[in-house]
Amino acid sequence: MKGTRETDFAYQAVYRYLTHLINEPTHDASVRLPSLRQLANRLSVSISTIQYAYSLLEKEGRVYSVAKSGYYAMPVSSLGLPGTDGDLLETLYVSARRPGMLVFSADEPALLQPLDSPLLLLERELLRQYPRLPQPPSQPCGELELRTALAARYTTSPVRCWHADDVYIGADLRGVLEILIAVLGLKEAAVVVEAPCDWTILRLLQEADVQVVEWPVQTDGSLDAGQLEELLETRRIRLVMLSSGLSVPRGSLAPDENRQAIARLLERYGVWVLENDCYAELEFETGGSRFRDLLDPQRLIVFSTFEKIIGPEAPYGYLLSRHFSEQLQRHFLLRAFRLSPIRQKAIARLYANGRIDQHLQVLRRLLRDRKVQMTQLLHERLGDALHVVEPRGGATIWVRSLRQVDMRRVFQRLLKQHVVIAPGELFSLQGLHAQHMRLNHAFSGDHDLAAALSLLGDALRLEAID
Known part of the structure; x- marks a missing residue:
């Protein structure tokens, strides 16, 4: 195969x-x-x-x-043509899965360096050791061995420590976040999120009737502390969602002094913080602090997924919380996630034997190399048409059109050329980022990127608004 x-x-x-x-x-x-x-x-x-x-x-x-x-x-x-009902996200999803499409819109960093072989090898070894795994007491929150491994990985000091009972594992990130929305009672509550924000999270909050307040990341990657303070003063903010480090899709990092100022502000107002840790392991330069290193752990919940670093063979989502244990356990039990205990044990062993860390070193290097190649091509071929935000990690590049364009028409025109981009409006519920798009630099196959960028340049020129 x-x-x-x-x-x-x-x-x-x-x-x-x-x-x-x-x-x-x-x-x-x-x-x-x-x-x-x-x-x-x-x-x-x-x-x-x-x-x-x-x-x-x-x-x-x-x-x-x-x-x-x-x-x-x-x-x-x-099958009918995609997007006939005008839903841009549905059009993107359907188009990206049609044969012969160059998917510039994807965000699948792990596909550059798959970890499926070591994972499945460990799984086979565990199956030989446990051909008939004895039925343990019910573990609705995930396999204890994996929860213990995650707790150890997130512990950095006696104060900022986690235990297996603080970790909850679900079938995927969406399911975990749905439970969190229910437990925190976020329906009709005001939640501040960084903008641009992942469309999966935005749609999920929207479907749950959460009042999403978008907090734009500034051009230098920093967050506006004054704007946040005004929001906290004038609105009843239930929760603030922050990237732990790398802010995706921009791929930017807030300066250390800016993070410290934001952390002090959040501490002063005693607001709950939900930290998005899905991309922190994909920063090109490691060793930076996370927001959770600066925040009160008693007012903090962290969520993430294995999929961005291991791949679709490990789609599970997870969260860490010191509070709401009774409610979280009940919701996880009622959701009855069907998780393979052997697959979870195999992931835990990858953490324990250092294989994840070895894998991440290689993956980061490959992502950085692909980023350099793509940004060079963008500057050479589209430097007069696009402003490129230099990513500090991840598998995508955030760009802005230097001309006023109808990005939806750019998107539709490229679809006819079998190219799929992610228009910036998908990353906002308030109409922000209309002149932006997200591009993928981590392709797993052979593609004529120069030809694809030429098509992109033509589409931007033809759909310019006079």
Whole structure:
């Protein structure tokens, strides 16, 4: 299954194989796909890998299952054009999954340096050790071994320490954040978030009827302490959400003195802080402080995911909180996340044996190298059209058009050229960042980036607003 693309996850190869099957010409309205066992034997991979690829296609609406019959799919040619209802995010999601698209909009840093092989190898070894894992007492908040490993990793002093009972693991980041919104009672409450903000988080808050107050990151990467103080004085702010270090999608870092000023302000007002730690491990230069190193741990909740550093084989989300233990445990129990204990044990062993840290050293170097290549190309070919925010980490680049353009029309024009970008308006609920876009520099395959950037330049020129 690895073929010529050794860096791919196994499920990605299965996913591509299935999309080819779906796209093959057929006279039937629906296409019956091979069973899990048939594909596992045919492709020499595990049934769980096949199941994961099928689940992705199900989420995309391209595959459906029939009890006692199997999986079926409609050919792509019979699917309607994306975005006919005008939802920009849906258009992006559907377009990014169509065959032959150059996805400039992605944010999947781990795909540059997959950790699936060590993870699955450990999983197989654990399965041999525990062929019939005894049923432990119910662990609705996640496998104890992994929760213990995370608690140790986040502990930095006797005061800023965490224990396994403070850690909660869910099936994915969205599910964990949904529980947190319920436990904190954020419906109709005012929550301050950095802007631009990840669209997944924004849509989740919007769906939960949270009053999102956007707090723009300044051009130098700092946060406006005066604006935050005014918000805290004039509005009943329930929670402030901060990036632990790296602010994504901008890829910027607030200066140390600015972070300290913000921390002092939050301490003075005694406001709860929710720290987004999804990208902190992807800073190109390590060793910087995190907001949690400056904040009162009694008013702090941290959330993150393994997916950004390990990849889709580890989609779990997690949070750390010293408070609300009874409510959190009840919600996790009611949610009844189905998490593989063996997969969680394998992730814990990757932390314990230092494999995660070794992996991160390589991944950061690869991301930095790709960032340099991409920013050079952008300056050389689009320097008169785009302002590039130099990223300090991560897999994406935040850019602003120097001309006034209709970014939606730029987006639609590029789709016709099989190129997908992420317009900046997706990262705001208040109409901010209309002249921005997020580009991905961490491609896992071979792409003609120069040609793609030429198409981008043409689209920006043609959609300029006079």
